[in-house]
Amino acid sequence: MTITEFLYGEKKGRFYPIIPIHVRNKETEIDLEVLVDSGASFSTFREEVADLLGIKIEDGEKRISVGICGNIEVFLHDIELRSFDKWFSCRIAFSRHLTSSFNLLGRHGFFERHLIMFNEKEKKIIITEL
Numbered sequence: 001m002t003i004t005e006f007l008y009g010e011k012k013g014r015f016y017p018i019i020p021i022h023v024r025n026k027e028t029e030i031d032l033e034v035l036v037d038s039g040a041s042f043s044t045f046r047e048e049v050a051d052l053l054g055i056k057i058e059d060g061e062k063r064i065s066v067g068i069c070g071n072i073e074v075f076l077h078d079i080e081l082r083s084f085d086k087w088f089s090c091r092i093a094f095s096r097h098l099t100s101s102f103n104l105l106g107r108h109g110f111f112e113r114h115l116i117m118f119n120e121k122e123k124k125i126i127i128t129e130l
Contacts, residue, residue: 003126045104
């Protein structure tokens with residue numbers, strides 16, 4: 001069992017559970033920092049990520065995502081994420097209307113493969129591969 005600890009990232013004087021991940025689509029692979037969001041059903045990435053991966057957002061499955069910032073139009077695409085040196089397919093929602101400055105790593109596809117502990121006191125996130 002592999003266990004990794006990440007210190008929270010700081011943005012504008014506040015701390016958030018941000019981790020680095022690797023994503024790929026066909027021949028393009030990029031590194032991202034994402035906010036681990038246990039309140040998000042699907043991971044939702046900003047349109048810039050789709051552009052870097054060569055994904056045409058509107059070619060995906062259209063959905064309306066309901067969140068703390070209201071309802072936004074998203075399009076689901078299957079891409080690959082790498083965690084603990086293993087690639088796996090994950091359904092990611094891409095949106096041109098995401099108002100968060102973070103790319104969000106939600107429960108579907110990621111949380112099923114990992115045990116995740118948020119340690120607010122020490123400002124770190126501990127992820128165990130299942």
